[in-house]
Amino acid sequence: MEYITTAPFHILVVEDNLGDFILVEDFILREISEPVITHARTFEEAKALIENEDFQCQLVLLDLSLPDRTGEALIEEVVSLCHHIPIVVLTGYTNFNFGMKSLGMGISDYLLKDDLTASSLFKSIIYSTERKRIISELEMSEKRARGFAGQLNNALEEERSRMAREIHDEFGQQLSGLKMSLSALRKRHQGDRDMEELIVALVADVDHSIDSVRRLANELRPALLDKLGLFSAIEWLVVEFQKKTGVEAQFRTDFEQPMMEKSIEINIFRICQEALTNIAKHAKATRVGIQIERVNTQLLIKIMDNGKGIGSEILKDPLSMGLMNMKERSNLIQAELQINSAQAGTVIELIIDHIWP
Ligand SMILES: Nc1ncnc2c1ncn2[C@@H]1O[C@H](COP(=O)(O)OP(=O)(O)OP(=O)(O)O)[C@@H](O)[C@H]1O
Ligand SMILES: [Mg+2]
Structure with a gap:
């Protein structure tokens, strides 16, 4: 079977052994129509290629023992270089535990050279590419959701801040005005005890309302947080909690x-x-x-x-x-x-x- 893609499929094979490279190249050519295969013999050579912005690559086939890097250290560096490119490790060593560990480090598949066939390599290439594409899409979608949540939170904070200001300034001013008018009224009715008592009670109600308005505004957005900073605002929260x-x-x-x-x-x-x-x-x-x-x-x-x-x-x-x-x-x-x-x-x-x- 031959895998036909609309655009050429680019594969970077990082392999120092020429015999192994020719074998892998042959397997790929058997299964994928007109692939572009780039060969790097060392880690540094592969790194220079991947870091080059013009270099296109959809998958890296990585031999685990290169002249300049091997094993875990090699995987770590290649994974950090590759971001969205899937990496399939090819190795001569049968080490199941290491294979499992390397999957956890971010490679897509771990294949033994001795068991390699054209079709098993092909299957791994296709599965790894698809899986990486889906994971990348999920990551993007999560990133978008995070960004959206962040924006929503900012909008919410701005709105709360605006409402707190409005409540404080509008109602606060009006209630203070009302309190002043009541004081003036009380002066006018000096001597009229019933009237004075009524006005004193009204002033107490207005004071109570001023407190409520202040508390409401503070709960929406504590002025302390903006004026004195976080620690004071948290201390205020704790005091209010106890009250x-x-x-x-x-x-x-x-x-x-x-x-x-x-x-x-x-x-x-x-x-x-x-x-x-x-x-x-x-x-x-x-x-x-x-x-x-x-x-x-x-x-x-x-x-x-x-x-x-x-x-x-x-x-x-x-x-x-x-x-x-x-x-x-x-x-x-x-x-x-x-x-x-x-x-x-x-x-x-x-x-x-x-x-x-
Ligand atoms: N400090 C706590 N001690 C005991 N149970 C808690 C505590 N904090 C949260 N819970 C439990 O966890 C549950 C979930 O908390 P969460 O804040 O998500 O929801 P909620 O307080 O019930 O509603 P909401 O925060 O949406 O108004 C609560 O319903 C409660 O059962
Ligand atoms: Mg809650």
Whole structure:
């Protein structure tokens, strides 16, 4: 059978043994119509070719013992060069464990030269190419979804910020105006006790509304986060949490907040906010804490509770939107999020690298 493609199929054969190369070339020519076969005898020769922008290649056939590189080191370097090009390893050694390991390192297939036939090589070439194409498409699609999630998050933050400003400025101003008018009215009715009492009660209501408006605006987008930065905003979250739930909550850190991009601060803040909301809603905890540490160049944020813990089946559930959003946000800022939960409670750790040089 001959494989006919609309465009020539380019294969790079990296092989130092001329006899083996001729055999492989012969097998390819038997199965694929008019392929373009390039031959490299060393790793450096192959590297120069792959790095050349004009060089086209749809698959690399790689011998594992070259004069300038061999084995694992060779696979590592070729995989890092190839990105979207599938690599099929050809080797004279029967080492099943090594074969398995090399598949984990990113090669597409592992073939033994002694067992090689034209059709087994052809099958491997076609399967590897198809598999790599599908994986690349999946990666692209995941990248697009990530980008979209990032944009959505930014839009959401902007919208929240705008709404917080509107609520604060519009309602806040109007309520302050109302309070001033009530004071003026009270002066006019001085001596009329019933009227004065009514106005004092109204002023108290207006004060209460001003507090609510401020709280609402702050929950949407804490002014503290923009004015004083992340650490102060997290401390505020913890204080508010204790006020609202009556559960003892502590904030601990012993160093100054480093400079961080605003988007990193916002995402960390939202993760802490969701974690505390979850604790309030689900944990039944009696003690809660957020602790921020520095470990070399990393910023480590721990959110802890001594509640009932999160069941492992819930942790795996893709429909846990709150938990998933936390993971998504940590991905967006290239951080790592670990959730360790047991019956003694939950510890959520957020690790952000390269905060310090
Ligand atoms: N700190 C915690 N302690 C105990 N259980 C928790 C904790 N955090 C989360 N959970 C459990 O994990 C589940 C999923 O959390 P998630 O935040 O994804 O959803 P939710 O809080 O129920 O809803 P949403 O966040 O979408 O409003 C919760 O329903 C709860 O059962
Ligand atoms: Mg939640």
